[in-house]
Amino acid sequence: xxxxxxxxxxxRGSRLRTTNNLMAIVILLLLGQMAWQEMRIxxxxxxxxxxxxxxxxRAERLANDKVQQRRPELVSAVAFVDDxxxxxxxxxxxxxxxxxxxxxxxxxAIGTWILDVYMKARIEGKSDAEAxxxxxxxxxxxxxWRSKHQAK
Numbered sequence: 001x002x003x004x005x006x007x008x009x010x011x012r013g014s015r016l017r018t019t020n021n022l023m024a025i026v027i028l029l030l031l032g033q034m035a036w037q038e039m040r041i042x043x044x045x046x047x048x049x050x051x052x053x054x055x056x057x058r059a060e061r062l063a064n065d066k067v068q069q070r071r072p073e074l075v076s077a078v079a080f081v082d083d084x085x086x087x088x089x090x091x092x093x094x095x096x097x098x099x100x101x102x103x104x105x106x107x108x109a110i111g112t113w114i115l116d117v118y119m120k121a122r123i124e125g126k127s128d129a130e131a132x133x134x135x136x137x138x139x140x141x142x143x144x145w146r147s148k149h150q151a152k
Contacts, residue, residue, distance in 0.1 A: 080132055081113045092148050
């Protein structure tokens with residue numbers, strides 16, 4: 001004989017239906033909450049990306065302004081490196097920063113000594129003289145300088 005389904009007046013069946021309905025409502029509420037949170041997170045990610053772009057843009061403008069303000073100082077620092085490359089105590093290159101063999105400016109030297117050494121020292125708060133000394137020390141620590149000053 002087949003099992004009889006619970007009668008509508010059966011308290012167990014009524015409680016089961018009520019529990020199922022309640023669980024379905026809770027699940028729907030949780031799914032709605034998840035969707036809402038996902039939309040908020042997506043919006044926050046967009047906001048962060050926009051703020052990051054604005055910050056990068058402001059930092060670039062500030063850096064450009066600072067470089068423009070220090071233009072005479074940078075020109076003087078490049079002249080200092082050129083003199084150091086020409087000098088007997090330096091790298092003894094007759095053309096200084098102009099590479100006579102390649103017939104072009106030694107852009108790598110300018111990038112290294114001015115951007116990597118000089119500007120880094122100035123950003124760290126060192127004086128112009130200290131930054132120039134950092135260049136001199138680094139040049140004297142180079143293989144090219146050692147090869148030209150071995151006999152001395």
